[in-house]
Ligand SMILES: Nc1nc2c(ncn2[C@@H]2O[C@H](COP(=O)(O)OP(=O)(O)O)[C@@H](O)[C@H]2O)c(=O)[nH]1
């Protein structure tokens with residue numbers, strides 16, 4: 001009898017978990033190359049799971065394939081959200097393999113540029129099919145109004161995806177959060193430095209609030 | 213297609229060929245047909261001007277298809293720029309060329325990345341490009 005009760009209990013615990021808990025939300029980290037997407041994804045993964053997700057680099061297109069960190073549970077102010085973080089390559093409309101030839105052999109440069117184009121294509125496809133929300137990362141020391149940013153934000157809006165804009169690199173002297181707020185007034189902008197870990201409390205509050 | 217043709221597109225120094233594509237022509241095309249037409253033009257070295265622009269979904273598919281076609285030998289992608297249609301479009305050169313039916317749609321200019329460093333958000337530039345052909 002005892003065994004049966006125990007079994008029943010554990011089955012109901014398992015089904016509780018299966019049906020009552022939310023599926024993790026898949027949050028895509030998008031934005032132009034070099035904005036700090038991988039640095040941010042690594043910081044989030046390290047803060048909440050203890051390990052990193054990918055390589056950060058000053059060479060554009062270091063992240064050539066989307067990388068995923070699953071089941072990252074973020075808790076703030078009693079709100080909790082479980083997310084799968086997807087770090088994507090920076091979206092662009094062009095990839096010039098000569099950008100790589102300064103840093104490496106021709107064969108490697110060709111392979112890398114091919115991987116970069118595949119990665120961007122995949123990231124675009126995911127945006128249409130496979131993400132539940134978007135963190136759009138911008139380098140706040142750069143002009144936010146570019147064709148790619150405007151187009152991407154338009155694509156995200158047309159899919160009705162919740163989006164948070166992260167104004168990264170506020171540690172830099174010529175950072176301007178206001179320039180970003182003014183460019184995309186329809187969305188919430190959160191200032192941060194992913195590299196220095198500045199303002200991460202507000203970052204996590206917004207993630208828990210917005211995607212939870 | 214109302215194409216402003218330049219004699220020899222094998223020599224870029226001769227000038228720029230512009231494909232002007234009217235909203236009417238785009239109206240009955242499927243998304244992939246539009247994208248094929250745009251990228252075929254761009255592969256030929258042309259600048260493609262769309263009177264009615266693209267939807268966000270079409271833009272996303274254009275980026276995806278462009279990525280699939282990039283190769284180190286001869287194609288490194290596109291530049292794309294969108295311009296709101298000006299109120300005074302009837303008096304602009306482009307307005308005269310395209311006619312114009314009072315629609316609100318945006319104008320989109322797409323060209324091969326290796327031939328256009330940046331397309332400036334300046335209507336006079338498009339006019340200049342049009343008049344060069
Ligand atoms: N000053 C500063 N540099 C940053 C910050 N976040 C990222 N970076 C740097 O920006 C460069 C690109 O970062 P990465 O995360 O690879 O960018 P991604 O291409 O968007 O993934 C690297 O050299 C990072 O160290 C930041 O908050 N402040």
Ligand SMILES: [Mg+2]
Pocket residue numbers: 037038039055056062063088089090
């Ligand atoms: Mg990266």
